[in-house]
Amino acid sequence: MKRFLSILASLALLMLLATDGLAQRSVVVRKRQTTGNENRVALVIGNFSYTRIATLGNPGNDARDMAAALESSGFKVTLLLDANRKKMNQAIRDLGRSLQKGGVGLFYYAGHGVQVEGTNYLIPIGADINQEFEVQDEAVSTNRILGMMKSAGNSLNMVFLDACRNNPYKGSFRSATRGLAAVSRTPKGSLISYATDAGAVAADGTGRNGTYTKHLLRYMREPGLELSQMMKRVRAGVERDTGGKQTPFELSSLTGDFYFTRARMDTSRPATFAKTQPRAEDPKDDPAAKDAWDMVKGSDDIVTLNDFVSQFPGSRYARSARFRIGILERQKSGRQARLDEERRRRDAEERRLARERRRQERLEAERSRREAEARGLAERRRRREGPPPTYNLGRVRWKVQSSFGSKLPILGASGFEFSRRLKRMSNGAINLKFFEPGALNPSLESFNTVRNGGIEAAYTSSAYNTGRNMAFSIFASIPFGMSADLFYEWITTGPGRSLYENLYSRYGIVPIPCTMYGPEGFGWFKRPIHSLADLRGIKMRFFGLGAKVMQKLGVSTQLLAATDIYPALERGVIDATEFSFPHIDIALGFYQITKNYYYPGWHQRSSMVDLQINKRTWERLRPNARNLIRYACKENMKSSLREERRLSLQAVSTTLLVYAVRFEMTGLLSHRVFDSRRNDGHSQSRSRASR
Numbered sequence: 001m002k003r004f005l006s007i008l009a010s011l012a013l014l015m016l017l018a019t020d021g022l023a024q025r026s027v028v029v030r031k032r033q034t035t036g037n038e039n040r041v042a043l044v045i046g047n048f049s050y051t052r053i054a055t056l057g058n059p060g061n062d063a064r065d066m067a068a069a070l071e072s073s074g075f076k077v078t079l080l081l082d083a084n085r086k087k088m089n090q091a092i093r094d095l096g097r098s099l100q101k102g103g104v105g106l107f108y109y110a111g112h113g114v115q116v117e118g119t120n121y122l123i124p125i126g127a128d129i130n131q132e133f134e135v136q137d138e139a140v141s142t143n144r145i146l147g148m149m150k151s152a153g154n155s156l157n158m159v160f161l162d163a164c165r166n167n168p169y170k171g172s173f174r175s176a177t178r179g180l181a182a183v184s185r186t187p188k189g190s191l192i193s194y195a196t197d198a199g200a201v202a203a204d205g206t207g208r209n210g211t212y213t214k215h216l217l218r219y220m221r222e223p224g225l226e227l228s229q230m231m232k233r234v235r236a237g238v239e240r241d242t243g244g245k246q247t248p249f250e251l252s253s254l255t256g257d258f259y260f261t262r263a264r265m266d267t268s269r270p271a272t273f274a275k276t277q278p279r280a281e282d283p284k285d286d287p288a289a290k291d292a293w294d295m296v297k298g299s300d301d302i303v304t305l306n307d308f309v310s311q312f313p314g315s316r317y318a319r320s321a322r323f324r325i326g327i328l329e330r331q332k333s334g335r336q337a338r339l340d341e342e343r344r345r346r347d348a349e350e351r352r353l354a355r356e357r358r359r360q361e362r363l364e365a366e367r368s369r370r371e372a373e374a375r376g377l378a379e380r381r382r383r384r385e386g387p388p389p390t391y392n393l394g395r396v397r398w399k400v401q402s403s404f405g406s407k408l409p410i411l412g413a414s415g416f417e418f419s420r421r422l423k424r425m426s427n428g429a430i431n432l433k434f435f436e437p438g439a440l441n442p443s444l445e446s447f448n449t450v451r452n453g454g455i456e457a458a459y460t461s462s463a464y465n466t467g468r469n470m471a472f473s474i475f476a477s478i479p480f481g482m483s484a485d486l487f488y489e490w491i492t493t494g495p496g497r498s499l500y501e502n503l504y505s506r507y508g509i510v511p512i513p514c515t516m517y518g519p520e521g522f523g524w525f526k527r528p529i530h531s532l533a534d535l536r537g538i539k540m541r542f543f544g545l546g547a548k549v550m551q552k553l554g555v556s557t558q559l560l561a562a563t564d565i566y567p568a569l570e571r572g573v574i575d576a577t578e579f580s581f582p583h584i585d586i587a588l589g590f591y592q593i594t595k596n597y598y599y600p601g602w603h604q605r606s607s608m609v610d611l612q613i614n615k616r617t618w619e620r621l622r623p624n625a626r627n628l629i630r631y632a633c634k635e636n637m638k639s640s641l642r643e644e645r646r647l648s649l650q651a652v653s654t655t656l657l658v659y660a661v662r663f664e665m666t667g668l669l670s671h672r673v674f675d676s677r678r679n680d681g682h683s684q685s686r687s688r689a690s691r
Contacts, residue, residue: 039103047111099152113163289315546603582651
């Protein structure tokens, strides 16, 4: 009997040992899983304050909240906000070196991302990308991150990309595609999670966080939820919030389980695999601290968070609170710095505008003073000077080629009227016979014909000679130049007269200003002009120095004689034209083809037509004949200026309405067109983009 009992005792001992061995083997297997005690390293990046592309609303909050959540899960976190390419690459290298020690690695990114030819790129702050080929040099490839994790050889890696928004460069990329692309292979022991399907676009969310990151944060904190199960719940939550428009997906080569937050120990039952000595309660596990932290962890109030740290300085949550306080203080300091900089910029701009206003006022006052002086001088001279003698004139018979038709108001009619006036004043001794355009030579060849002595004189504009010397433009029209009254004094009795005569003297010609008129129209256009962009590519007949200005603005200019303009518009050789005053342009029929007219022009505040005389012919005249011709031209200038003002006012107020022309006053400078250059490049919207 004793022997039988001994055998039973031995069997019971063997069974107890076997059971204990099985329990020990179960504990070893669990230690091979990611229990939360291993090395955990994370890199979190949030880019949002972009300057060259649209700014984003939530990535800053997403990155900060993700960093806090990972810290509470035992990760050693590196947080980067608004990082440039150099900082991102350095942080990725540091993460790789940390993972070579083993453990769990995690990379999280919120911000702009693009795919180019199947490769995903994360856009750093300050990236200067204008063409597709520049992406590789300016952005950070996700292949770099995956390659780093693969070479580290650690047990588990996770990549979370909340960057699946529309390509911000799609206008300049040939292969622009919505969303990000799925990688073909993942490193062993890795999980790559995208905020939405490959090629789709993710929502930014209406709250503090993006839709995808909001659910990540929620389920990462749930105790006892394994990684693959967590991602299923994230996917279901995102689909629910977006009505099925967004579905997160992931690529996984994991072979084990991972828990961000382990399940709480059930203290209602004793542990079966090991016995532990009872210990005093750890102040870090104070339930009151946890309840308080749950209430304040989402707060942006630094005072509230400091109160929590003061009340629970030894709790496990104090470190997260201090970390959040640091983030909020840096944000506050950065916001204040930006506000101060914006205030300084506004103050500087206001001072600059005030200086500019004072300068314009001084210029306007000086211009008014000079014009008043010129008018006074002209009036005194008019009272002092009378017509020259009309005897001993000799007999003068000239052929004069006009560049403007006799039926053309002001420009042409004024020349023929000058001929009749001179004949009356000289009692028939001086007879200048005017010929219609093209009768003696082509309209633009009068200069050479007079110079060579083919005809005695020509009635034409100095602007037609700019192909020989740009200085001729000064005596025809100057952009933003003198008013007609001031120009008249400058060219007849001021310093302009000697410049004018010396220039023509080089070519054997004597010039006499003979017709004067005020501002002409800016032009007739086949389509409305609202900005500089509307001018680019237009083919336009343009005159004088103003043509150089228009060429700088992208307009293809050419100079055409008056009779050639209408056919060129009709055949589509040109898209727009400027020529003269409203009543003259209407007489030429421009309104029949172009229905958009802008007046007055900035390029011709005043203009002049010359009587250009062969120098040898002029020197053969008697002195009294020369003086009478000059006097007749001067009187013709005064009368033509008065008549031009009357007809222009009449045409603007009535005639244009009759012909159903779209008319717009532009002022000396077309604010609608030219002031837009001040705003180009300064109106880039900083709108909040969807992702």
